[in-house]
Amino acid sequence: MQVPAGPKGTRDFFPENMALQEHLFSSWKKTCERYGFELYDGPMFEHLELYKQKSGDEIEDQLYFFKDKKGRDLALRPEMTPSLARMVASRGRDAKLPLRWYSIPRLFRYEKMQKGRLREFFQLNMDILGIAEVSADAELIAAVIDMMRDLGFTAEDFKVRISSRTLLEELFIAAGLARETCAALYALLDKKSKIPSEEFERDLMGVVPDALVRTKIEAIFGASSFDEICRIGDGLPSVKDLLELFSLLSSYGFSDYAVFDIGIVRGLAYYTGIVFEVFDIRKSLRAIAGGGRYDKLVSLYGGPPTPAVGFAAGDVVLGELLKEKGLVPALRPRSICYCIAVSDSDSENVIALARELRNRGVSCEFPLKNTGIGKQLKLANAARSLYALFIGGAEGAEGMVKVKTMATGEETLMPRNEIVGKMTALAHAAHESLKR
Amino acid sequence: MQVPAGPKGTRDFFPENMALQEHLFSSWKKTCERYGFELYDGPMFEHLELYKQKSGDEIEDQLYFFKDKKGRDLALRPEMTPSLARMVASRGRDAKLPLRWYSIPRLFRYEKMQKGRLREFFQLNMDILGIAEVSADAELIAAVIDMMRDLGFTAEDFKVRISSRTLLEELFIAAGLARETCAALYALLDKKSKIPSEEFERDLMGVVPDALVRTKIEAIFGASSFDEICRIGDGLPSVKDLLELFSLLSSYGFSDYAVFDIGIVRGLAYYTGIVFEVFDIRKSLRAIAGGGRYDKLVSLYGGPPTPAVGFAAGDVVLGELLKEKGLVPALRPRSICYCIAVSDSDSENVIALARELRNRGVSCEFPLKNTGIGKQLKLANAARSLYALFIGGAEGAEGMVKVKTMATGEETLMPRNEIVGKMTALAHAAHESLKR
Numbered sequence: 091m092q093v094p095a096g097p098k099g100t101r102d103f104f105p106e107n108m109a110l111q112e113h114l115f116s117s118w119k120k121t122c123e124r125y126g127f128e129l130y131d132g133p134m135f136e137h138l139e140l141y142k143q144k145s146g147d148e149i150e151d152q153l154y155f156f157k158d159k160k161g162r163d164l165a166l167r168p169e170m171t172p173s174l175a176r177m178v179a180s181r182g183r184d185a186k187l188p189l190r191w192y193s194i195p196r197l198f199r200y201e202k203m204q205k206g207r208l209r210e211f212f213q214l215n216m217d218i219l220g221i222a223e224v225s226a227d228a229e230l231i232a233a234v235i236d237m238m239r240d241l242g243f244t245a246e247d248f249k250v251r252i253s254s255r256t257l258l259e260e261l262f263i264a265a266g267l268a269r270e271t272c273a274a275l276y277a278l279l280d281k282k283s284k285i286p287s288e289e290f291e292r293d294l295m296g297v298v299p300d301a302l303v304r305t306k307i308e309a310i311f312g313a314s315s316f317d318e319i320c321r322i323g324d325g326l327p328s329v330k331d332l333l334e335l336f337s338l339l340s341s342y343g344f345s346d347y348a349v350f351d352i353g354i355v356r357g358l359a360y361y362t363g364i365v366f367e368v369f370d371i372r373k374s375l376r377a378i379a380g381g382g383r384y385d386k387l388v389s390l391y392g393g394p395p396t397p398a399v400g401f402a403a404g405d406v407v408l409g410e411l412l413k414e415k416g417l418v419p420a421l422r423p424r425s426i427c428y429c430i431a432v433s434d435s436d437s438e439n440v441i442a443l444a445r446e447l448r449n450r451g452v453s454c455e456f457p458l459k460n461t462g463i464g465k466q467l468k469l470a471n472a473a474r475s476l477y478a479l480f481i482g483g484a485e486g487a488e489g490m491v492k493v494k495t496m497a498t499g500e501e502t503l504m505p506r507n508e509i510v511g512k513m514t515a516l517a518h519a520a521h522e523s524l525k526r
Numbered sequence: 527m528q529v530p531a532g533p534k535g536t537r538d539f540f541p542e543n544m545a546l547q548e549h550l551f552s553s554w555k556k557t558c559e560r561y562g563f564e565l566y567d568g569p570m571f572e573h574l575e576l577y578k579q580k581s582g583d584e585i586e587d588q589l590y591f592f593k594d595k596k597g598r599d600l601a602l603r604p605e606m607t608p609s610l611a612r613m614v615a616s617r618g619r620d621a622k623l624p625l626r627w628y629s630i631p632r633l634f635r636y637e638k639m640q641k642g643r644l645r646e647f648f649q650l651n652m653d654i655l656g657i658a659e660v661s662a663d664a665e666l667i668a669a670v671i672d673m674m675r676d677l678g679f680t681a682e683d684f685k686v687r688i689s690s691r692t693l694l695e696e697l698f699i700a701a702g703l704a705r706e707t708c709a710a711l712y713a714l715l716d717k718k719s720k721i722p723s724e725e726f727e728r729d730l731m732g733v734v735p736d737a738l739v740r741t742k743i744e745a746i747f748g749a750s751s752f753d754e755i756c757r758i759g760d761g762l763p764s765v766k767d768l769l770e771l772f773s774l775l776s777s778y779g780f781s782d783y784a785v786f787d788i789g790i791v792r793g794l795a796y797y798t799g800i801v802f803e804v805f806d807i808r809k810s811l812r813a814i815a816g817g818g819r820y821d822k823l824v825s826l827y828g829g830p831p832t833p834a835v836g837f838a839a840g841d842v843v844l845g846e847l848l849k850e851k852g853l854v855p856a857l858r859p860r861s862i863c864y865c866i867a868v869s870d871s872d873s874e875n876v877i878a879l880a881r882e883l884r885n886r887g888v889s890c891e892f893p894l895k896n897t898g899i900g901k902q903l904k905l906a907n908a909a910r911s912l913y914a915l916f917i918g919g920a921e922g923a924e925g926m927v928k929v930k931t932m933a934t935g936e937e938t939l940m941p942r943n944e945i946v947g948k949m950t951a952l953a954h955a956a957h958e959s960l961k962r
Contacts, residue, residue, distance in 0.1 A: 091827075091828035092828055093612065093615040093616045093618075093827055093828040093829060094573060094575070094576060094612055094827060094828070095616070096568065096569045096572065096573075096609075096612070097569055097571060097572060097573060097594075097598065097600055098598075100568075100569030100570075100571070101569065102568055102569070102609075102613050102616070103566055103567040103568065104566055104613065105564035105565060105566050105627065108564070108565045108566055108567060111567075112565060120887070123889050124884040124887060124888070124889050124890065125884065125889070125890075125891065126860050126861035126889055126890060126891035126909060127860075128541035128544070128860055129541060129544045129548060130539055130540055130541050130544055131539040131544060131547075132532065132536075132538055132539065133532045133533055133536030133537065133538070133646055134536075134570065134602075134632060134634070134646060135533060135536070135590075135602075136532065136533065137530060137532075137533060139530070140530060154571075154592070154594065154600075155592075156590070156591075156592030156593075157592075158533075158590060158636065159636055162533065162534075164533055164590075166570075166571075173532075173538075176529065176530055176532070177538050177540065179529040180529045180531070180538070182529075186908055188893075188894065188905075190860070190891065191541065196570060196632075198570070200594065200595055210569055210570060218894070221894045221895055223894060223895045225873075225894040225895060226894050229894055232881075236884065338877065341874045341877040341878060341881075342877055342881055343878075343881060391527075391529055391530060392527035392528055392529040392530070393529060424562050424563075424564055424626070425562035437661075438777045441774065441777040441778055442777060445668075445777075445778055445779055448560040448561065448672065451556070451560060452560070453559050453560050453561070453562055454560065454561075454562060455561065455562035455626065457624075458624065458654070458657045458659060458661040458662050458665055459657055459659045459661060469624075472622055473562060
């Protein structure tokens with residue numbers, strides 16, 4: 091009989107795969123907590139309507155959706171922001187703003203599989219709600235940079251690429267475009283780098299038939315630096331915001347990590363201000379993270395008007411980049427101590443010692459069946475234990491325990507009544523050094 | 527417009543609810559690691575067939591199941607063991623036994639809502655695969671006891687109630703019952719405590735028409751102690767196993783926590799040996815945890831014969847018990863330091879200090895908008911910060927920072943160039959004391 095496989099687009103996390111996930115999640119958690127963010131979570135599925143309200147009916151194509159036994163339309167969550175906005179909206183005026191919230195949701199999208207894209211994946215989500223000022227955008231961009239730095243990446247590895255939805259709108263309107271046409275142009279700009287330039291030219295002519303306006307639009311699209319945009323859009327409120335953003339990022343010491351990029355539009359329609367994406371330096375992978383300001387979502391779900399800014403970073407692309415850069419840490423010991431019974435009659439003493447060690451927080455195992463010393467040492471190796479403790483034998487009769495350091499093979503004798511204290515100190519030292 | 531609610535039977539975890547979850551999960555993780563268990567995870571949904579293979583077609587009634595866009599039958603996972611067994615089976619003979627694996631899965635069951643039961647919940651799962659000896663059962667029962675102890679529960683709060691599927695079968699057959707009838711009797715025994723005694727008598731008469739056999743069965747069911755069972759089943763292999771189990775638990779120092787209970791059958795058909803459930807002392811709540819030996823599941827999915835023993839503990843009942851016993855810890859500080867700008871022009875210095883603190887791992891926030899000192903102190907309170915640091919003012923001009931201890935209101939002055947080192951030490955001390 092063939093062993094069944096898991097569903098397409100999902101992953102089995104064996105302990106050796108889980109180690110990378112744990113590394114990623116604990117680094118994420120550390121960064122969030124340093125920035126004063128609090129953990130929240132929502133249901134794994136929501137009413138289908140929640141996603142349609144934000145993204146339109148066509149979102150169904152990307153969703154796992156189904157009816158429950160009472161005929162309710164439900165969908166596995168494809169992103170966290172709708173649940174977040176619903177939860178904040180449900181608090182109404184009682185939400186104690188500003189909120190600094192983070193989550194590490196498991197998400198589901200029924201999409202074509204490709205490199206860096208699975209149907210089941212994890213994200214880090216960080217959001218600040220209640221601050222309309224650009225300082226919140228800066229704080230979040232600083233957080234995404236520190237998230238990358240904590241994982242070991244440098245300004246040589248990645249860049250945060252920043253633009254603004256308001257900037258585009260203001261520039262387009264100043265260039266003579268009608269407000270209703272802006273959305274079509276965002277979509278076109280969003281796919282500019284993904285389609286041949288002739289196709290782009292043709293599509294642009296369709297959206298902007300007026301040659302004079304089109305020339306101005308092309309000048310905007312072609313702007314190669316923020317300085318150039320500042321000249322074109324001199325005095326526009328959105329340009330002022332971006333200038334302040336870059337000045338704040340300089341206060342954070344993060345100028346090296348952030349660049350202006352007119353091509354960053356973000357596909358989702360709900361962004362209302364500054365938007366950003368994080369890419370590896372060569373842009374060889376999909377976006378590592380993306381986010382921006384979305385001031386209208388909480389009120390869309392019936393909550394009070396609530397300014398908001400957030401970003402999401404996925405685990406799949408980041409995992410690839412960690413592997414590529416050699417930043418995946420080695421597997422940790424499964425247990426610090428492995429207790430070996432010198433003879434079968436020592437197993438009761440093995441349990442007693444294991445119990446004392448575990449009571450002190452020292453991870454510890456033993457074979458759970460009678461077997462020879464050689465086999466037990468192999469099991470200690472398989473457990474990646476740092477120390478093997480030999481219980482019994484001639485040493486045991488004299489009140490001693492032989493301790494073997496697995497990495498070096500070195501053996502020392504310790505009195506039985508001191509072993510727990512000594513191993514506790516060694517375990518503590520090992521944990522500290524494993525923390526980096 | 528009304529704010530939409532989440533789906534029935536699910537929970538929104540606001541940060542204040544999440545704190546209990548985090549407490550539970552980190553305690554679970556700590557216990558598992560002390561016992562040398564490694565974390566794994568599987569997909570959130572599996573092929574529907576996986577669950578039917580283990581539990582029969584009637585499992586559909588309890589599942590959220592659906593077809594994906596390609597017509598595949600999928601189901602949200604209602605338990606973790608099928609994914610575990612599938613993963614281990616997929617490794618075939620390459621699985622390095624024994625495995626000590628744990629997981630904290632989010633699970634879904636479409637069930638009638640009642641106290642302690644939701645449609646979306648979490649579990650701790652611990653399993654040992656590859657050990658046929660009763661020492662693995664003892665190790666897992668010790669682990670579930672230590673899980674409860676780490677949460678603050680004592681032998682006055684809970685008991686592990688232990689029985690054995692093999693014991694029942696051996697006793698029933700020794701009493702003259704046909705092997706085929708055993709399953710019906712397990713089911714009857716499982717519901718004995720939940721139905722009126724007349725109903726039980728009537729059902730028993732149906733399953734066991736022979737009066738002589740029935741008398742023996744009633745004596746088994748009525749056994750009030752393990753000693754009595756030992757007399758009835760003297761010499762049976764399963765009695766020997768149970769005697770060894772209780773002897774091992776005594777080596778672990780856990781005799782006070784474990785009792786024999788003939789009424790523990792476990793509803794699931796797949797158990798093959800010792801079974802156990804953890805209940806609060808008054809049995810006023812649903813089971814806190816349950817588990818046992820299941821030696822045939824890995825081979826059911828096409829893997830090699832693999833002895834296995836495991837248990838699962840749910841978050842909902844445990845959360846209720848923690849609240850009932852006053853064991854829910856207080857909310858932790860959202861950030862250790864809150865940086866206050868004495869005047870609007872100090873905000874750049876606030877960012878610079880926050881950056882230094884965060885670089886040292888000290889959690890830190892600031893208001894992200896210009897506002898008065900009184901308002902900023904309120905925000906520091908809302909963030910449950912331990913210290914407010916005043917940046918600027920007369921003290922700032924002299925190179926000093928005023929530090930206010932929020933709990934006492936006490937204020938001290940520290941040199942700006944020493945503040946990061948001092949706050950790092952204070953934050954470290956605070957974290958150590960919060961660890962208990």
